[in-house]
Amino acid sequence: xxxxxxxxxxxxxxxxxDTLSAMGPEDRLLLTEDxxxxxxxxxxxxxxxxxxxxxxxxEDLVARGLIGRCDETVQVVDVDGFVTLTEEADKTVSWx
Amino acid sequence: xxxxxxxxxxxxxxxxxDTLSAMGPEDRLLLTEDxxxxxxxxxxxxxxxxxxxxxxxxEDLVARGLIGRCDETVQVVDVDGFVTLTEEADKTVSWx
Amino acid sequence: xxSPSDANGDLLIILxxxxxxxxxxxxxxxxxxxxxxxxxxxxxxxQGDGIMALIPGQGAGALGQxxxxxxxxxxxxxxxxxxxxxxxxxxxxxxxxxxxxxPALPVDDATISRLIAVHRxxxxx
Amino acid sequence: xxSPSDANGDLLIILxxxxxxxxxxxxxxxxxxxxxxxxxxxxxxxQGDGIMALIPGQGAGALGQxxxxxxxxxxxxxxxxxxxxxxxxxxxxxxxxxxxxxPALPVDDATISRLIAVHRxxxxx
Amino acid sequence: xxxxxxxxxAPYSSQASHSALRFARALIARGHRLESVFFYHDGVYNAARxxxxxxxxxxxxxxxxxxxxxxxxxxQVCIAAALRRGLLDELESARHGKRGHAVxxxxxxxxxxxxxxxxxxxxxxxxxxx
Amino acid sequence: xxxxxxxxxAPYSSQASHSALRFARALIARGHRLESVFFYHDGVYNAARxxxxxxxxxxxxxxxxxxxxxxxxxxQVCIAAALRRGLLDELESARHGKRGHAVxxxxxxxxxxxxxxxxxxxxxxxxxxx
Numbered sequence: 001x002x003x004x005x006x007x008x009x010x011x012x013x014x015x016x017x018d019t020l021s022a023m024g025p026e027d028r029l030l031l032t033e034d035x036x037x038x039x040x041x042x043x044x045x046x047x048x049x050x051x052x053x054x055x056x057x058x059e060d061l062v063a064r065g066l067i068g069r070c071d072e073t074v075q076v077v078d079v080d081g082f083v084t085l086t087e088e089a090d091k092t093v094s095w096x
Numbered sequence: 097x098x099x100x101x102x103x104x105x106x107x108x109x110x111x112x113x114d115t116l117s118a119m120g121p122e123d124r125l126l127l128t129e130d131x132x133x134x135x136x137x138x139x140x141x142x143x144x145x146x147x148x149x150x151x152x153x154x155e156d157l158v159a160r161g162l163i164g165r166c167d168e169t170v171q172v173v174d175v176d177g178f179v180t181l182t183e184e185a186d187k188t189v190s191w192x
Numbered sequence: 193x194x195s196p197s198d199a200n201g202d203l204l205i206i207l208x209x210x211x212x213x214x215x216x217x218x219x220x221x222x223x224x225x226x227x228x229x230x231x232x233x234x235x236x237x238x239q240g241d242g243i244m245a246l247i248p249g250q251g252a253g254a255l256g257q258x259x260x261x262x263x264x265x266x267x268x269x270x271x272x273x274x275x276x277x278x279x280x281x282x283x284x285x286x287x288x289x290x291x292x293x294x295p296a297l298p299v300d301d302a303t304i305s306r307l308i309a310v311h312r313x314x315x316x317x
Numbered sequence: 318x319x320s321p322s323d324a325n326g327d328l329l330i331i332l333x334x335x336x337x338x339x340x341x342x343x344x345x346x347x348x349x350x351x352x353x354x355x356x357x358x359x360x361x362x363x364q365g366d367g368i369m370a371l372i373p374g375q376g377a378g379a380l381g382q383x384x385x386x387x388x389x390x391x392x393x394x395x396x397x398x399x400x401x402x403x404x405x406x407x408x409x410x411x412x413x414x415x416x417x418x419x420p421a422l423p424v425d426d427a428t429i430s431r432l433i434a435v436h437r438x439x440x441x442x
Numbered sequence: 443x444x445x446x447x448x449x450x451x452a453p454y455s456s457q458a459s460h461s462a463l464r465f466a467r468a469l470i471a472r473g474h475r476l477e478s479v480f481f482y483h484d485g486v487y488n489a490a491r492x493x494x495x496x497x498x499x500x501x502x503x504x505x506x507x508x509x510x511x512x513x514x515x516x517x518q519v520c521i522a523a524a525l526r527r528g529l530l531d532e533l534e535s536a537r538h539g540k541r542g543h544a545v546x547x548x549x550x551x552x553x554x555x556x557x558x559x560x561x562x563x564x565x566x567x568x569x570x571x572x
Numbered sequence: 573x574x575x576x577x578x579x580x581x582a583p584y585s586s587q588a589s590h591s592a593l594r595f596a597r598a599l600i601a602r603g604h605r606l607e608s609v610f611f612y613h614d615g616v617y618n619a620a621r622x623x624x625x626x627x628x629x630x631x632x633x634x635x636x637x638x639x640x641x642x643x644x645x646x647x648q649v650c651i652a653a654a655l656r657r658g659l660l661d662e663l664e665s666a667r668h669g670k671r672g673h674a675v676x677x678x679x680x681x682x683x684x685x686x687x688x689x690x691x692x693x694x695x696x697x698x699x700x701x702x
Contacts (some may be wrong), residue, residue, distance in 0.1 A: 002433060007587075007701070009210060011241045011284065014108055018333060018365050021405065024430040033587045034213030037241060042286030059594070063212050063259060065249035079598040086599075086696050087573065093331075093439045094699035098308060103457075103571070105335060107366045107409065114208060114240050117280065120305035129457045130338030133366060138411030155464070159337050159384060161374035175468040182469075182566050183443060189206075189314045190569035192450075202562065214586050214702070219483055219523065226554040232562070254590035255630040313561040315448070316569065327692065339456050339572070344613055344653065351684040357692070379460035380500040438691040440578070441699065452582065454656040455614050484585050487617065490658025494668045499656075526584040526629075528620025528674065538624045542672040544658065 002027045003089035007096050009037035010046045019095040020049050030077070030085060031056040036066060044071040057082060098123045099185035103192050105133035106142045115191040116145055126173070126181060127152040132162060140167040153178060201274065202232035204311035207242040211260045212253045217245055220317025221263045228270035235274035236267070237307060238296060243281045248293035264294060276307060326399065327357035329436035332367035336385045337378045342370055345442025346388045353395035360399035361392070362432060363421060368406045373418035389419060401432060443474045446564040448557065449485035451572030453502040454495065459488055462570035463505050470513055477564055478516035479506065480557045481549075484572060486524045489517070489549040510548040518560075521551040573604045576694040578687065579615035581702030583632040584625065589618055592700035593635050600643055607694055608646035609636065610687045611679075614702060616654045619647070619679040640678040648690075651681040 004023055010016045016038065023029065029050050031038050038046060039056035047054050051073055058078040061067040070076060077085065086092055100119055106112045112134065119125065125146050127134050134142060135152035143150050147169055154174040157163045166172060173181065182188055205224045209216035228234045238245055250261040267275070275296035282288065282298055289298055299307065308314055330349045334341035353359045363370055375386040392400070404423035407413065414423055424432065433439055447466060451458025466476055481488050493503045509515045524545065525534060531545045545551060561567045577596060581588025596606055611618050623633045639645040654675065655664060661675040675681060691697045 005698070007213070007591075009213075009241050011281075012110055012208075014110065015333070015365070018403070021364075021403070021426040022331075022429045022433055024434055027430070033591060034210045034241065037210060037244065037285075040285060042284065059254060060212070063251050063253045064210070064244060065247040065251070065261075066244075068249075079594055080602065082595060083599045083602050083604070086575075086698060089696075090434075091437075091439060092696065092698050093433060094441055094701055096441070096701040101568070103338070103461075105338075105366050107406075108333075111208070111240070114278070117239075117278070117301040118206075118304045118308055120309055123305070129461060130335045130366065133335060133369065133410075136410060138409065155379060156337070159376050159378045160335070160369060161372040161376070161386075162369075164374075175464055176472065178465060179469045179472050179474070182445075182568060185566075186309075187312075187314060188566065188568050189308060190316055190571055192316070192571040203558070212587055215483065215584055222522065223482075223554055223557065227558045230555050230558050232558060254587060254594040255632075255635065257590060257630050258628065313567060315561070316571075328688070337457055340454055340613065347652065348612075348684055348687065352688045355685050355688050357688060379457060379464040380502075380505065382460060382500050383498065438697060440691070441701075452614055452617075452657070484582055484614070487582075487657060490674070492660045492665065492668075492670055492672065492674050493658035494655045494660060494664070494670070496656075503658075525624045526626070527582070527617060528623035528633075530622045530624060534624070535622065538622075540622055540624070542622065542674075544620070544622050544672075544674055 001089050003085050003092045004029045005092055005094045006031055006035040007033035009034045010043055011037055015095050016046055023050060028053045028055060028085060030082065032060055036060045036064065039070045039074040040066065041069065041071040044073060055085065097185050099181050099188045100125045101188055101190045102127055102131040103129035105130045106139055107133055111191050112142055119146060124149045124151060124181060126178065128156055132156045132160065135166045135170045136162065137165065137167040140169060201235050201311045203227050203234045203313050204237060204307055205234065206237045206239055206314065206316040207245060208240045209317060210241040210244040211250060216317045218260050221260055223315060224272055225266060225270050228272050234272050235276065235311060236272065237276045239278040240281050243277055243285065246277065246292040246294055246296060278304065326360050326436045328352050328438045329360045329362060329432055331362045331364055331439065331441040332370060333365045334442060335366040335369040336375060341442045342367065343385050346385055348440060349397055350391060350395050353397050359397045360401065360436060361397065362401045362429065364403040365406050368402055368410065371402065371417040371419055371421060443565040445469050445474055445476050446560040446567045447479045448567060448569040449479055449481050449488060450483040451570065452484040452487040456572035458570040458572050459502050465568065466509055476513060476515045478518055478560050480560055481519045482523055482557065486519050486527055486529050489519045489529055489545045491544060491546050507548060517549045518552045518556050519545065519549050520554055524551055573695040575599050575604055575606050576690040576697045577609045578697060578699040579609055579611050579618060580613040581700065582614040582617040586702035588700040588702050589632050595698065596639055606643060606645045608648055608690050610648045610690055612650045612653055612687065616649050616657055616659055619649045619659055619675045621674060621676050637678060647679045648682045648686050649675065649679050650684055654681055
């Protein structure tokens with residue numbers, strides 16, 4: 001399992017498309033920084049292909065006032081959970 | 097007439113969408129830097145709404161080896177032409 | 193709030209970046225406050241991800257760096273009352289003006305191009 | 318050119334940025350050359366706008382700053398021969414492998430994820 | 443016409459500075475006057491006096507200095523953006539109790555108000571961003 | 573586990589440095605070891621010793637120095653990326669015939685080879701980019 005980390009909003013950047021292309025069937029995707037905009041209910045359809053393997057960073061959602069608007073299909077983790085995800089993954093790939 | 101200047105590729109960034117939203121019926125659009133990728137025949141459909149008012153910077157096309165791949169509906173100008181466009185416009189707006 | 197047709201202003205600042213991820217939004221708001229302090233009439237247009245600036249309940253960022261919520265509260269103090277928000281961006285994010293912490297007027301594409309036409313200077317952030 | 322299944326390499330560098338507009342591409346290629354000089358087996362994947370790195374006929378940039386065409390020519394000298402290009406990006410730009418200045422193998426999504434799986438370290442630029 | 447430029451991109455990382463300099467030379471060659479270049483956001487890094495690019499690459503700081511020397515173009519750097527990023531002149535360095543400085547004349551640290559003034563004084567303000 | 577971080581974003585301009593520091597503290601708190609932070613692209617600006625952010629904002633350079641002091645984390649700065657951008661230490665400044673320096677210990681200018689070594693030495697390398 002590989003952890004992919006995406007820090008761009010699907011409202012601005014198309015890098016999410018390359019990220020999804022590069023993900024294997026067990027890989028996980030963590031949305032961080034402006035990437036957490038992709039976790040909103042209105043945006044999460046962009047990540048339908050990785051449903052169940054989609055995570056978002058709690059601190060970045062909270063800082064933006066978006067924690068209550070995060071779609072329920074997204075697993076919210078804090079920075080300790082981020083570390084755990086990197087422990088569990090064979091390696092990480094960052095997309096920006 | 098207002099000159100809009102766009103330096104992002106439509107292959108990566110969605111800023112072109114906001115640019116087009118903001119353009120009035122007489123306004124012109126100049127593609128520069130990585131923005132000249134939008135002048136390729138395969139990409140120029142993104143800018144159909146401003147056909148006839150679409151320009152691309154020659155020097156940036158040449159540096160990228162793309163001068164021969166620029167769509168014929170795009171008016172290619174060099175940096176002197178860029179200055180002329182700013183003279184003719186009431187003001188400029190940069191999109192990035 | 194003035195309607196777009198009144199807004200024959202000195203400066204329109206277009207804010208396209210979300211808070212926290214970069215300093216664009218903060219630096220754009222700083223420019224707005226300084227221009228207002230210099231006596232210019234300033235309008236703000238929140239476009240694309242920039243509408244996230246208007247979401248209530250924002251806090252400090254990683255390591256406690258300041259967000260932009262406090263700066264937004266200062267806009268009224270500086271008489272910056274012409275706030276516009278890109279209606280299509282609101283739609284895209286599934287939001288309405290009621291979701292925003294400040295009263296901003298939703299504007300369509302034609303109005304955005306008119307805002308740009310009637311302001312003397314445009315800065316994008 | 319090795320096929321993806323052979324590529325059990327040390328390092329995969331993913332190049333997603335076009336030449337000239339930013340230094341990402343150049344800095345990514347520099348990392349590739351240094352890794353190869355350090356004896357690592359290096360593969361390159363050109364993805365998205367990064368496929369523009371492979372267009373022939375590139376020149377110097379504004380003010381004459383160096384492009385990346387010369388660096389690409391050095392790849393073979395450093396034994397970097399595993400070059401892959403995102404097939405969907407080629408399609409999107411209406412290009413074929415014949416349009417490229419170096420022989421790069423077009424790869425589909427499944428192959429891209431496999432490339433990432435079989436390399437020890439992945440760097441994106 | 444009188445022009446002003448707003449540069450927001452770091453040198454060497456983005457093409458913004460290169461494009462701005464190219465445009466500056468072209469507008470001057472056409473007989474216009476370039477009053478000032480204002481550096482904001484990561485554009486303030488253009489003022490880093492210690493920049494030492496490889497000899498086969500353009501030296502952007504020298505190029506900015508040349509604009510000032512030959513055409514009297516002011517080089518104004520937003521002080522708030524600069525201090526955060528470590529671009530202190532001698533005065534600010536002393537004020538912050540530090541030794542050494544990273545910015546020197548003809549680049550001058552100044553307030554954001556100068557950008558607003560510039561934008562309203564000149565006939566055209568053109569932004570070059572990363 | 574042994575971790576390394578690659579930081580590619582300028583401080584104050586992007587969240588990359590903030591996110592990297594937050595992650596660094598969390599992994600250390602969980603008992604892992606952070607061997608080194610490598611700064612590349614605009615990340616090299618994190619080493620600017622003169623940075624003077626407002627007092628109510630985090631001082632990122634101090635935070636990096638703290639990681640080094642408390643946990644022995646190396647702070648490695650790509651020398652090629654740094655020289656272009658004006659981030660010279662005393663040795664490079666003298667070598668280029670300049671006065672003053674912008675980078676000091678515990679930040680060290682080093683080759684890109686150190687990044688490659690780091691990536692293959694540690695169990696996890698995590699990139700924080702702008």
